Amino acid sequence: MNTVTPNPKSQIQNPKSRRRLAVLLSGRGSNFEAICDAIADGRIPDAAIVAVISDVADAPGLNRAVERGLNAFPIPREGLSRSEHEEKILRILDAFETDLVLLAGYMRLLSPRFIERYRGRILNIHPALLPKFPGLDVQRRALQAGELESGCTVHFVDEGTDTGPVILQRRVPILPGDTVETLSARILQEEHRAYPEAVARVLEGLPLAR
Numbered sequence: 687m688n689t690v691t692p693n694p695k696s697q698i699q700n701p702k703s704r705r706r707l708a709v710l711l712s713g714r715g716s717n718f719e720a721i722c723d724a725i726a727d728g729r730i731p732d733a734a735i736v737a738v739i740s741d742v743a744d745a746p747g748l749n750r751a752v753e754r755g756l757n758a759f760p761i762p763r764e765g766l767s768r769s770e771h772e773e774k775i776l777r778i779l780d781a782f783e784t785d786l787v788l789l790a791g792y793m794r795l796l797s798p799r800f801i802e803r804y805r806g807r808i809l810n811i812h813p814a815l816l817p818k819f820p821g822l823d824v825q826r827r828a829l830q831a832g833e834l835e836s837g838c839t840v841h842f843v844d845e846g847t848d849t850g851p852v853i854l855q856r857r858v859p860i861l862p863g864d865t866v867e868t869l870s871a872r873i874l875q876e877e878h879r880a881y882p883e884a885v886a887r888v889l890e891g892l893p894l895a896r
């Protein structure tokens with residue numbers, strides 16, 4: 687795993703005017719890539735990803751960040767208390783003067799202290815129509831409940847599990863014969879549209895952190 691040396695200036699042509707996004711992920715990183723693409727094609731205007739942070743050192747999403755020339759930080763939890771681990775992450779977010787923190791498949795709950803530090807500046811994407819099906823394994827649970835539709839939700843993060851204010855949702859049908867895999871894939875397609883749209887919407891009304 688290559689770790690790009692933290693160098694805020696290397697990623698940012700226009701440090702004063704660009705909105706600075708940081709991504710936290712634990713796995714594949716397809717939502718992270720959808721956001722990168724949306725920045726590149728102007729759907730998220732005037733923004734840059736300043737840091738990609740993962741609690742899983744070999745997360746594929748972190749490798750994608752390296753390939754895209756972004757600042758990538760593996761911050762494994764092993765051997766650290768929760769607060770020590772979060773402190774390391776917060777130090778990176780602060781050092782890059784982060785405006786918005788995007789959870790994109792980040793599989794850890796954030797402490798109230800972390801949330802307070804970035805209150806109103808942390809977004810998450812969840813593969814269900816909240817408030818239905820918060821938590822884990824939600825595509826399976828939606829199928830088992832006999833739902834006729836599901837979808838995804840982008841929301842602000844608060845102290846609860848997937849309870850913060852909703853920014854936007856997108857719906858998909860649940861079709862006869864759907865499996866966890868087919869439903870997850872249908873929802874994921876919508877996630878890749880919904881997350882960039884929500885980020886753009888939030889950034890429009892967000893004062894810069896600095």
Ligand code: GRF
Binds near residue numbers: 717812813
């Ligand atoms: C997505 O389904 C997202 O909704 C959930 O975790 C998954 C992450 O996928 N929070 P990816 O790593 O962005 O591909």
